[in-house]
Amino acid sequence: MNAILLRGVKKRYPPREPGLAPQELLSGVDLEVKRGEFMAVEGQSGSGKSTLLHLLGGLDREFEGEAQVLGCDLRALSDAELAALRHTQIGFIFQSFNLLPALTALENVLLPDYFGSGVPDAERRAMEALDRVGLADKAKAKPAALSGGERQRVAIARALVARPPLLLADEPTGNLDARTGEGVIALFKELHADGMTLLIVTHEARVSHAATRVLILREGRLGPEDAQHSMETL
Amino acid sequence: MRTGKLVRLARGNVVRELPALAVSAGGVALGIGCLVFFLALGAGLKRVVNDVFPVSTREVEVVVPSLAIGNILGEQKLDETIVEKLRKIRGVSAAYPKMQLRIPAVTRYNGLFFGREIHMGLEIVGVGLMPELVGTDAHAPFEDAGEGKPVPVVVNRRLLELYNKVFAPQRGLPTLTDTMLIGFQIPVELGRSYVAGKTLPNATEGSLLLVGFSDRATLAGVSLPLAAVRRINARFGADAETYSSVLLRAQSADDVSNIAAAVKRMGLEIDETERSRALQIGAAVELVTLALSLLAALITGLAAINTMQAFYASVRERTREIGVLRAVGATRGDVAAIVLAEAAVTGLAGGVVGVVLARIAAVLLDRLARTGLPDFPFKPESFFHFRVTHIAVGVAVALAAALLGAFLPARAAARLDPAKALTES
Numbered sequence: 305m306n307a308i309l310l311r312g313v314k315k316r317y318p319p320r321e322p323g324l325a326p327q328e329l330l331s332g333v334d335l336e337v338k339r340g341e342f343m344a345v346e347g348q349s350g351s352g353k354s355t356l357l358h359l360l361g362g363l364d365r366e367f368e369g370e371a372q373v374l375g376c377d378l379r380a381l382s383d384a385e386l387a388a389l390r391h392t393q394i395g396f397i398f399q400s401f402n403l404l405p406a407l408t409a410l411e412n413v414l415l416p417d418y419f420g421s422g423v424p425d426a427e428r429r430a431m432e433a434l435d436r437v438g439l440a441d442k443a444k445a446k447p448a449a450l451s452g453g454e455r456q457r458v459a460i461a462r463a464l465v466a467r468p469p470l471l472l473a474d475e476p477t478g479n480l481d482a483r484t485g486e487g488v489i490a491l492f493k494e495l496h497a498d499g500m501t502l503l504i505v506t507h508e509a510r511v512s513h514a515a516t517r518v519l520i521l522r523e524g525r526l527g528p529e530d531a532q533h534s535m536e537t538l
Numbered sequence: 539m540r541t542g543k544l545v546r547l548a549r550g551n552v553v554r555e556l557p558a559l560a561v562s563a564g565g566v567a568l569g570i571g572c573l574v575f576f577l578a579l580g581a582g583l584k585r586v587v588n589d590v591f592p593v594s595t596r597e598v599e600v601v602v603p604s605l606a607i608g609n610i611l612g613e614q615k616l617d618e619t620i621v622e623k624l625r626k627i628r629g630v631s632a633a634y635p636k637m638q639l640r641i642p643a644v645t646r647y648n649g650l651f652f653g654r655e656i657h658m659g660l661e662i663v664g665v666g667l668m669p670e671l672v673g674t675d676a677h678a679p680f681e682d683a684g685e686g687k688p689v690p691v692v693v694n695r696r697l698l699e700l701y702n703k704v705f706a707p708q709r710g711l712p713t714l715t716d717t718m719l720i721g722f723q724i725p726v727e728l729g730r731s732y733v734a735g736k737t738l739p740n741a742t743e744g745s746l747l748l749v750g751f752s753d754r755a756t757l758a759g760v761s762l763p764l765a766a767v768r769r770i771n772a773r774f775g776a777d778a779e780t781y782s783s784v785l786l787r788a789q790s791a792d793d794v795s796n797i798a799a800a801v802k803r804m805g806l807e808i809d810e811t812e813r814s815r816a817l818q819i820g821a822a823v824e825l826v827t828l829a830l831s832l833l834a835a836l837i838t839g840l841a842a843i844n845t846m847q848a849f850y851a852s853v854r855e856r857t858r859e860i861g862v863l864r865a866v867g868a869t870r871g872d873v874a875a876i877v878l879a880e881a882a883v884t885g886l887a888g889g890v891v892g893v894v895l896a897r898i899a900a901v902l903l904d905r906l907a908r909t910g911l912p913d914f915p916f917k918p919e920s921f922f923h924f925r926v927t928h929i930a931v932g933v934a935v936a937l938a939a940a941l942l943g944a945f946l947p948a949r950a951a952a953r954l955d956p957a958k959a960l961t962e963s
Binding site for chain 2: 354355358359361363364383384387388390391392396398402404405406407411415416417418419420422462466
């Protein structure tokens, strides 16, 4: 059963200057991701990887084509329904962590609990999530007091707290040093082993190597991994 | 999104944005401080006016019109029959006739007056009142005890105030309280006048016994029991049948206009002198309060605009953060609610600070008035009267101003495209 199904998805941005043609970042993307799959999408900067991820997370609704995530037709869902889908079914991880500076690590992890119908047994789950990423002892620390790797792990714990079946990550190791990045990749492998579906956009080969399938986003289309291209991105 | 969680999230953001929001809250506090200050000042001054001119909204004073045709022909008069008719007007709950002492009377006092020897001679103006009208203001029976007995009198409180604040300081006399004077007797000569040719042939001596101070008492003299005035007028052959005025008490303030119309239909008139003066002064106070309150509202309005700018800036700065909130499941409504909750916290803080500032300013001004202003009649202990409603209005207006100011930024935050918000640097 598919966790993600895209058919002919196109995404255009308005021209940057009057008189120029609209910018087409995705030009008919087809994608099938099975439940429990660990997929990496590679591509150069500006190739549309983040756009694809935002689209899959229901954050960007202005596109053409068919898009189904966990059986839901994204184009048919209302804004509130999309919010509920993100709240319960999708975990997001961003390159720049995106933690709220005023909140502690634990409060950041608890953020999904503030919305919708909350997260059942949220406090315990948040501590479990922090424990899983090895930061149980930093629960009361503010993001400013954490290292880059620790912040990303808090962000991962936040993505996991609602126990979503699908994890979308945008360059999750982009701002981490090699050693910290390896730790995050190991964590993704663990999550995959637990049955979670992961779709990670990256331009780092070390992340792609951990995935069970790698696709390349090039010229607005997704295609199979190309050895030569992989070398280029390295 | 549950209220508790919303408040927790908003509180964290407010703490983080404290410097910027403190400026907004300060603006709101200034506006609300002015508003509450002026409202309390208006209420305080109104209270002073009510003390000086105590007017009941349920009472009217009926008199014979001075220019009525019937009056010229000697037909228009306020006698018992008319009083009975007045009592029967719809909406009238009671009628209290009053009678002028229609003979001259003087007092001569030579002796000690609270430690000071004085020599005093006064023409006395007297008005007869029904004992029910004076009520508990009289500390001894306010009834005619009969010929040869002291006549109980009540004096208007305002006369005591004028004595204490004007007369006593100028003459070096002691200031007095009502309890010091109650029970005081002064000799009186009924039928005698200091005006040549006005003294009546059978003038007699007697005494007046001060039994209390009342707002019901006449301002121009002393008030005696109606029966005593009637007896004295009759004894000297003066008119003891017709009344000088009748006080009508309405069942409710809404009945007053109907009663006034009925009175006019009877060819009588409502004495508006005191009432209209009080109403005019009251209206002037209200007008000034309104103008100052509008000024305060303007300041609050500017504070709302300042709040709007602060929240626009805040939303701009937190664009990416808003994207994150949307990514973890916040709806547009949640985002708007968070911004509005922050505004509410800002407004409430501004409102509370504003009320406290108004209170402090009032205390300081009262202190200044106590020490800096000379003593004058009816000088109040405080020029301010803070009502719970003023505080409630102040806090509510502060809240409304902050919410109004944050409305457009909240809408803008809610409308942010989450995908674009997440890519904001």
